Amino acid sequence: MRSVALCSARGAPGVTTTALLVASHLDSVMVEADLSGGVVAVRYGLGREPGLVTLAAANPHEPGGWLDHAQNAGGIPVLVGPDAAETAESLWRTAGERIVGVLGRSDGTVVVDVGRMWRRPRVLDVAEVVLVLARPNAEELVAASHAVATLKATNLGHRGVRVGVVLVGDGTYRPTEIGDSLGAPVLAHLPDDPTTAAHLRDGGTTSRSLARSRLSRAVAGLADIIDQPAAQVPDVVTV
Ligand SMILES: Nc1ncnc2c1ncn2[C@@H]1O[C@H](COP(=O)(O)OP(=O)(O)OP(=O)(O)O)[C@@H](O)[C@H]1O
Ligand SMILES: [Mg+2]
Numbered sequence: 381m382r383s384v385a386l387c388s389a390r391g392a393p394g395v396t397t398t399a400l401l402v403a404s405h406l407d408s409v410m411v412e413a414d415l416s417g418g419v420v421a422v423r424y425g426l427g428r429e430p431g432l433v434t435l436a437a438a439n440p441h442e443p444g445g446w447l448d449h450a451q452n453a454g455g456i457p458v459l460v461g462p463d464a465a466e467t468a469e470s471l472w473r474t475a476g477e478r479i480v481g482v483l484g485r486s487d488g489t490v491v492v493d494v495g496r497m498w499r500r501p502r503v504l505d506v507a508e509v510v511l512v513l514a515r516p517n518a519e520e521l522v523a524a525s526h527a528v529a530t531l532k533a534t535n536l537g538h539r540g541v542r543v544g545v546v547l548v549g550d551g552t553y554r555p556t557e558i559g560d561s562l563g564a565p566v567l568a569h570l571p572d573d574p575t576t577a578a579h580l581r582d583g584g585t586t587s588r589s590l591a592r593s594r595l596s597r598a599v600a601g602l603a604d605i606i607d608q609p610a611a612q613v614p615d616v617v618t619v
Pocket of ligand 2: 396419
């Protein structure tokens with residue numbers, strides 16, 4: 381299994397939107413591990429189950445068994461998380477180890493929507509790439525720098541986890557300045573694309589026409605970087 385985790389540190393820079401597009405480009409499954417509560421089931425008119433709750437209860441041991449718990453969100457298989465923060469937090473506290481175990485035994489690529497990260501979440505135990513999303517304004521960047529520092533201070537290092545920053549929209553700071561001050565490279569600068577983002581927020585599909593949008597094309601570039609081994613991406617920091 382390969383796992384790419386996306387998180388934010390402040391605001392709502394578009395983690396869920398970007399995670400769906402990354403999952404689409406990597407032909408993978410999205411896991412909704414936002415401790416503030418999931419939104420994908422509501423956005424796509426799906427049921428609360430199956431999802432992470434049924435996955436944790438079933439604890440499948442065969443490599444493909446986890447896929448029985450995914451639902452179709454506009455063309456992307458998604459393991460939806462509980463929509464209430466309390467339930468999500470309780471699920472990860474009581475069954476986090478089991479969920480991580482199932483994901484670790486799975487045979488595909490997973491893209492994890494971690495949501496806003498304020499502590500090192502358990503799901504990062506299986507992450508190979510962690511992307512911190514931020515809009516390039518002072519308050520989101522300061523928060524992102526703390527998130528990068530937290531990630532580096534945890535035990536991700538011994539597994540060679542790659543940490544990168546993804547900027548969303550315009551701001552007053554240049555990507556190179558930002559990468560230097562955040563201590564992690566800026567792997568992508570995604571455009572403000574309200575039309576595409578609203579289409580996905582309102583339960584739209586990741587269709588062929590969407591693939592031509594500015595946002596989808598930019599995320600395709602990010603997916604290419606994720607696909608490359610760290611050694612071939614010179615400015616990727618390995619912590
Ligand atoms: N690249 C973008 N350009 C313009 N609008 C965007 C972009 N990405 C997301 N949005 C919009 O921003 C809002 C928040 O997006 P999203 O839910 O993906 O953010 P998030 O970081 O997951 O937020 P939260 O922490 O609340 O889960 C939505 O209205 C979405 O349509
Ligand atoms: Mg979100």
